[in-house]
Amino acid sequence: MIRILLLSAFFVSGVSFASAQSSFIPKNLGLAINTPFDETHPLISPDGSTLYFTRVNHPENNIASKKSSAIWISQRDEKGIWSAASLAPHLNEGKHNQVLSITNDSKQILLFNDKGLSLYDADKKIISPLKIKATHDASMTGDGKQIVFSKSNKLYLTERLDDATWSAPRLIHTFTIGKITSPVLLDDGTLFFSVTRKTKSLDLCKSKRIGTDWNNWETPVFLSDTINTVASESALHTTPNGAWGYYASVTATGKSDIFVVKLYEDHPYVLVSGRILNNVSKRSVRKKDVQIMIDGTIAKNFEVNKDSGTYQVQLPFGKKYAVVAAIDHYKPVSFTVDATAYREYTTMKLDLEEIPTPYVLLKGKTLIKNMDRPIPIQAEPQIVVDGMEVDSAIIKSNGEYELKLNHGTHYYVQVVAKRFESLPAILDLKDIDGYEVIELDLQADAEKMAIISGALRDRKTGQPLSSSLKLKVEVEGVESLTAAIDSLTGNYEIRLPLKEKHIIRITAEGYYPVNEIIDVSKETSEVVIAKDLTATPIERGQVVRLNTIDVGTKVDITKSYPELDSLAKFLTAHPKIRIELGAHVESGVKTSTLKVAQEIANYIASKGVARHRIASRGYGNTKPVASNKTPEGKLLNRRVEFIFLEL
Template sequence: MQSTFYFLDIFLADFFSCSKKVSFCLFFKVFKIIGIFGVGILYFSPAPSQAQTNTNVLWASEVIDFSSEYFDENNPTQHTAKQVLGKPNVLPAIWQSPCAWSPARPEARQDEWIHVGFEKAIFVKQIAIAESFGAGAISAIILYDTEDKGHLIYKNQRTEPASTQGKMFNLFLKKKTTYQVKSVKIKLNTIDVGGWNNIDAIGISESEIPIKAEINITADIPFNRVERLPQTVNSPYSEILPVISPDGKTLFFDRKNHPKNTPSISAGKENDDVWFSRHISDTVWSEAERLNEPVNNNQHNYVCSVTPDGNVILLANAYLPSGKMDQGASISYKTIDGSWSYPEPLKIKDFYNTDKYAEICLSPNRKVLIMAIRREDTFGSRDLYVSFLQKDNSWSVPKNMGAMLNSAASEITPTLSSDNKTLYFASNGRSGYGSFDMYVSRRLDDTWTNWSEPLNLGNVLNSAGWDAGYSIDASGEYAYFASSKHSNKTTASELDIYRAKLHVEVRPDPILLISGTVYNSKTKEPIGAKIFYEMLPSGENAGTAQAEPQTGNYKIALPPNSNYGFLAKSRGFVSVSENIDATGNEVYKEIKRDLYLTPIEVGQKIRLNNVFFEQGTANFLTESYPELDRLVIFMLENPTITIEVEGHTDLEGIPTMNMKLSALRVKAIQDYLVKEKIDKKRIETRPYGSTNPITRKRDEESKKLNRRVEFKILSY
């Protein structure tokens, strides 16, 4: 090979050998894996631990000009010149990724080229070019100084295919340039190196340490071994898209082509039904059972999300009254006999999806949808979108979640954790180990478009195959996912369900999992009811849940760093609210807290647990207003009701002072109701001071129990 060198050495990092030449047609020859299109890829491990991190590298930030770019009107962002910008998002994997620049045609002419700029000019010791496919075609490198003068620093007149289809081409100069470099132009000889030639990234550095293509993963995350779930879950058929209930006790999944599945609507098409298994203990799972109609029908059926209480599931597709299916998602509720209601389609404004497939997840608080779909503003094949619950129970127009998450390839199978900010998803649009890898990113603000850089979950969870469908329990302890890794299935498209214990670094923030039973306070019988929780002191709705109709059992997941009020609601009852402070919570906790509903009957007493006063005064704390406003609404909705507001103190202090304080407090509540247009004649007051305690004990919990405000229904 005849070359003219203005440098000391050329460092060519060949990571593995690949003797078979792959045509660009292979990129479009897709194989079907659980209804997602994948591509054939070659893989190798990331840079060894002793390699430099790329903190001192400037990656191209601007495309100045180029000879040509591949264009597909159906995928206008893929393979374009702009895909060369930023750090490598294909290497160290090697394949014809849409996230790399490709000239318009293979072997079109001798000189294809691209000219890129950097955010600032620097003196250069090293140039790195990420050849993600068709390596060996680089014929010239020209550096441009701040006066736009070109300096030819590399010329290769006899280009030929490299020993590997992809690699990082590192060019070291004998010494740093005497001029500052602000842009670089590279030329490719696409005749000598036939097929398609892809450039993933172009970087410059003042360092002599070789620039490596790195997978964005925190070093040395110690995962426990990956555990394949037992034969009671995994069968000879494919099990995919696992969804674990937040309490970790029930696993829903999609089982394909099983003889017990509902026969397909079209002969020869794959059939998917929802199955579930219960976690008994440790590695023991119950024999999987198939859900009955109406959840399963003669089309594709799978669970997307399950709420913390396990009483509501989000299903893929819109279940129409006619029995047919359409694009979208539907909600099904557990009924009093333990079965599931006919799924109700969600009303998502301007919803459409131009891709054949979609995955949608529902946040644990039932206020946010995250969708893997394709729309007009999609960056690549499928992107992640967010939609928010509106006051009329419709959902907002899907909003693209931005370039930090979405690539020119595909992002799929999103899962939002119980902390409402940690997002797990799969992608083939960034540096990884396989055709689809799993990643984690954290929401940085309330726009839902500002996210941390996705972190690869590592080569224990991610394999050289297809890894997606990630789900975690509320504790964040276990990750459940579908993978072809170690699968005993006969074809690459068949998958099993696995789980692995997560290291704390990639877990979501710890939450409080509140559970209990909703009771009728008079009869002490359980009631099925809706659960509402709010942030205090703002009163902003934080989420909803559903108590099981038969048992009254409920669960809610409360993210950290907020104070919460929560209560049950049912027609004909008054809610008795509860509260819990999650600020400063740093560990996952499960807390038992029963809720009560008091029938609207004369003589019934209702405790106002979320009315708070400044110590020793009748001044309301701001956390009190949501509770006071609920009392106002109750009085307005029941205009014939009269009540008596009762005030109690603990046993500490002087009894006469306690009586005076409780009189001031019940008067403050009466005044608030009158201010809100409630007739004063409907509100009697009675202070009790410390004369009517619930307990004579004097510990702090007993004091809290005695300090209370209640109202009694006098007439109805």
């Protein structure tokens, strides 16, 4: 539809239009092709690189210079310049030669010579006469299956048969406009031809098939008087899309020359191109995903080179456009391109500008130095920039963080956390002028601590506890300290502050934890302690030792309240369980172990546990578990433990 409208506008507007659009003015192809002799019947190859034409009575026409015609060719280079014409190899036979048509694949050329219509095979490089009674006013379709030719005002058709012969010509149309010559048929059904006027000069006309019927044709119309002159114009051949026409026209010298003219604009747009610039720094914005927007919507035909920060976009004729480059985290500056006055393909340079977001997004992980582990959230990590805590920084539970920093300067960025020594990182943003995502892991060195590790075992069997039991290492009174548990080996590791005494235990489903005392109160440098943690299965007859109670000459159970509170909480959660509390001493110690057991039972009962659920026993030194001859054995014998009686 666009093509038809442009053709119509061209034919109607005539000289005034052509004067404004130079490509629509016929152009003589110049001395490389035109000579003082007649040049007629131009034919452009499908790829537009070769021009065939007939030269009349030239002294180099091989057979004879007088009353001869030969086919010549010229090649067009990458700059669009035609080479000096030369005789076409293989196409000339006899005294009279004329090129008429070429197939779309360039493998067959329809000729007219002394033998009549002939077909040149480009692969075999041979000319074969066609047994068709036709005139030299002929044209072949692009697929090589039909040939039309004219006699007077009549148009005939012959078709290639399966056996490579041609059907008998049949009349398909009679034009009332007058005698027609030099017909040229395009693949879209358009037929260009010359008509003899009353002045006996030739003017170019066009018609078009209606539908698929060869018998129905549109009323012919003459081409613009920019093309048709008072002299004669004939044999108009076009490029495959019909945009450019090559034809013969008699000049003021009385000789025929080859001309070229644009028939319609096959690139009906302004091609706008340029750089995409940062509005502040005026540097190209590179390596960004860019959408070219036209009047608020994504352009249909645009390209962006991310490496160079350049673009190009096609803007159809006839409108004004608001053009912007849309980039995430940039505010576009709108530019107006006025294409209302253009009717011919034009290029235009226009740099688009983007107002940058004034910050970068800094993100990464907060890590323990030399360990690929995040700083635990219980350590309350905070992001500090240039010595100031940044409230807008986000730190996730997995240790990932992000914050926004204005570009154009440099910063000292660090993560601070409880029990960690911060390690500042320098971030230089002086050369950054737009939004970027910068990844930077921040590290902090853990304070000197005690590293406790070991196995997690079933106290009854001595075997490792299964990871399916939801294992968790707890530190009495401190929720911020967590242990790493290897699900394959069942081993754990935890870091505990120095200069303190800690109670740790392992919790597991179906087990009661055994508290272990880790005393690093006198340590000042990092220490490594191996300590297996055990848990006792909740089964009748199983014994659990309360390790925080030391039964000596004087017993102070107040220091053991946290462990006793845990036992009370456990009994409250399991109302059917009954236990026996037993107190033991080493040999030689005179302490009422019964009173110790009763005091402990009474304290647990004060927490809401029925007293009858707790039996109290004082065993004195009657049940030692180790030798009383060593300090270590005596310590093991001084103990309080309970037994599961009923579940």
